[in-house]
Amino acid sequence: MQINLITGISGSGKSVALRAFEDAGYDCVDNLPVSLLENLISTLESEKCERVAVAIDARRGQSIAELPFILENLKRTHQVRILFLNADTNTLVQRFSETRRRHPLSTNARQSQSATLIEAINKERSLLEPLRTQAHSIDTSNLPSHALRTWIQDLLKDKPVGLTVIFESFGFKKGVPSEADLVFDVRCLPNPHYDKILRPLTGNDKPVKEFLEKIPEVISMESDITQFIEKWLPHYIADGRSYLTVAIGCTGGQHRSVYLVNRISEHFRTQRELIDLQLNFLDRHRELDSIPAAKS
Numbered sequence: 001m002q003i004n005l006i007t008g009i010s011g012s013g014k015s016v017a018l019r020a021f022e023d024a025g026y027d028c029v030d031n032l033p034v035s036l037l038e039n040l041i042s043t044l045e046s047e048k049c050e051r052v053a054v055a056i057d058a059r060r061g062q063s064i065a066e067l068p069f070i071l072e073n074l075k076r077t078h079q080v081r082i083l084f085l086n087a088d089t090n091t092l093v094q095r096f097s098e099t100r101r102r103h104p105l106s107t108n109a110r111q112s113q114s115a116t117l118i119e120a121i122n123k124e125r126s127l128l129e130p131l132r133t134q135a136h137s138i139d140t141s142n143l144p145s146h147a148l149r150t151w152i153q154d155l156l157k158d159k160p161v162g163l164t165v166i167f168e169s170f171g172f173k174k175g176v177p178s179e180a181d182l183v184f185d186v187r188c189l190p191n192p193h194y195d196k197i198l199r200p201l202t203g204n205d206k207p208v209k210e211f212l213e214k215i216p217e218v219i220s221m222e223s224d225i226t227q228f229i230e231k232w233l234p235h236y237i238a239d240g241r242s243y244l245t246v247a248i249g250c251t252g253g254q255h256r257s258v259y260l261v262n263r264i265s266e267h268f269r270t271q272r273e274l275i276d277l278q279l280n281f282l283d284r285h286r287e288l289d290s291i292p293a294a295k296s
């Protein structure tokens with residue numbers, strides 16, 4: 001059975017994620033008590049269920065500490081994937097303010113709302129930290145709902161075994177993705193933004209590609225990043241990781257980083273020696289994926 005555990009910080013998009021799994025044909029269970037997880041899996045197994053997504057959050061309190069041990073037991077007979085959704089504190093405060101919902105761990109009504117909310121968020125981060133370290137994490141701070149659904153749909157296309165390498169472009173203007181394992185800063189490269197013709201285009205467009213591929217520094221940067229990943233990828237595989245996120249950032253996340261993510265990802269997808277290693281590759285363009293028009 002393929003078991004997908006959806007967890008993370010309240011307000012980061014777990015409901016959106018669970019609906020994406022449901023749309024993909026998974027049996028979905030929301031807000032399940034930790035103590036019932038193994039019984040649920042046994043029941044679904046007897047019903048010949050092949051794919052399930054379960055959402056569990058920190059409102060279960062200290063019982064969440066038992067979850068890593070339960071998951072280790074389940075991994076002996078099932079394929080288990082953990083999806084951890086996260087967002088920065090300022091974004092979470094804004095989202096709770098907009099929806100006027102109360103944080104599940106907010107218990108002290110005597111304090112001001114913002115102080116109580118921040119304390120609850122910090123407590124939740126502490127409770128869920130053991131899960132975050134072994135999960136595939138997605139930072140939704142700058143990610144609208146439609147982009148999160150798309151990213152999860154792409155994630156579900158990969159094989160549930162082996163290492164999944166995610167190449168993600170981003171703009172430093174909106175911060176470094178919190179899920180990034182490796183971060184490369186390419187802001188030192190010539191910027192197509194200063195060309196009036198190229199400015200409205202992206203690294204996916206032919207004129208921008210032709211502009212960048214003629215610059216020796218861009219070619220050198222691409223080669224250096226590729227060689228670094230090639231050198232250390234076997235070590236990440238040996239470490240037993242399930243996910244490795246390689247984030248490449250420029251100023252706005254529109255031209256240089258997009259171009260390099262596409263180029264480097266294409267390089268690794270065509271390496272025959274990687275096929276037998278059960279590697280999966282995903283591309284993400286955080287800033288472009290956040291704009292519906294960019295997907296047309």
